[in-house]
Amino acid sequence: MRTARPRHYLMCRPTHFDVVYSINPWMDPAKPVDTQLAITQWEKLREVYLSLGHTVDTIDPLPGLPDMVFAANGATVIDGRALVARFRDAERIAEGPAYHDWLRDNGFPDLRTAHVVNEGEGDYLLAGEWLLAGTGFRSDPRSHDEAQEFFGRPVIGLTLVDPDYYHLDTALTVLDEQTIAYYPAAFSPGSLAVLRRLFPDAVIATAEDAAAFGLNATSDGHNVVLPHNATGLTEQLRARGFHPIGVDLSELLKAGGSVKCCTLELRTAAQSHDPA
Known part of the structure; x- marks a missing residue:
């Protein structure tokens, strides 16, 4: 039996969403973006979270920061x-101070801005007692030591090798404390061996589901919210006893983001022992 546990999320409405620069392979400024459609799709994701009993806070979007929607x-x-x-x-860069100020003003006084490049839950995913930490394209590998010292939890470094999966949360999702899903081709041979050793019962995503950003998902231990067109992964999750919920975030995918990218989890001390 899978058990759902309430989550506390922070999201940012894509009021200023656009693709006006390219910092990952998914972004093409020449392709038109429908900001209103992005807002509608984002609102649907927020409604799904609320319907599942989760708490959703929002941070005010700032002009000139089109990627601030990716709260993770x-x-x-x-x-x-x-x-x-x-x-x-x-x-x-200006997104960091905005999130710092929101966290400081909303009940998280014990905070620090990273000293080296560290792109938050894009590259850091809590799996039981381990903090899985991605590197290779964005977060500096030195940030792994910094995170381990700050949180006092063992950090497992994982190297990404495919630029299409430039953040860990595009290639791996945590389903519960013991279970993850991931796309093997996104990882270096050594990192893949680590994942196989730590999570021998993992759900393995196909290339098609990874390309649909199916692994950019969130889980409360039972309900898994993921892109609706990751159909193979959806069936695998259902067979494992999870309840997959498909959503359409196709407009946000034009900037290389989907469900998880839009969702920062705010964990208290008690909640940190639940699946990420």
């Missing part, structure tokens, strides 16, 4: 402590 990148919050992101790309 803003910080990592575990045990009530927040390590705020330090972005690699100049276009996103």
Whole structure:
């Protein structure tokens, strides 16, 4: 039996969403973006979370920061402590202070901005007692030591090798404390061996489902919210006893983001022992 547990999420309405620069292979400024459609799709995701009993806070979007909708990148919050992101790309640097201020003003006084490049839950995913940490394209590998010292939890470094999957949360999702799903081709041979050793019963995504951003998902231990067109992954999850819920975030995918990218989990000390 899978058990759903209430989550506390932070999201950012895509009021200023657009693709005006390219910092990952999914972004093409030459392709038109429908901001209103992006808002409608985002609102549907928020409604799904609320219908599942989760708490959803929102941070005000700032003009000139079209990627601020991807709240997962803003910080990592575990045990009530927040390590705020330090972005690699100049276009996103101002997002860090915005998330820092929101967390400070909303009950997270124990916080620090990362000293080296660290793109929040884009590259940091809590799996039981382990903090899975991605590197290769965005977060600096030195940030793994910083995160381990800050959170006092063992950090498992994982190297990404396919630029289409530039953040860990595009190639791996945590389903519960013991179960993950991931796309093997996104990882270096050594990192893949680590994943196989730590999670021998993992759900393995196909290339088609990974390309649909099916792994950019959220789970409360039972309900898994993921892109609706990751159909093979949906069937695998259902067979494992999870309840997959498909949503359409196709407009946001034009910037290389989907469900998880839009969702930063705010974990208190008690909640940090639940699946991420």
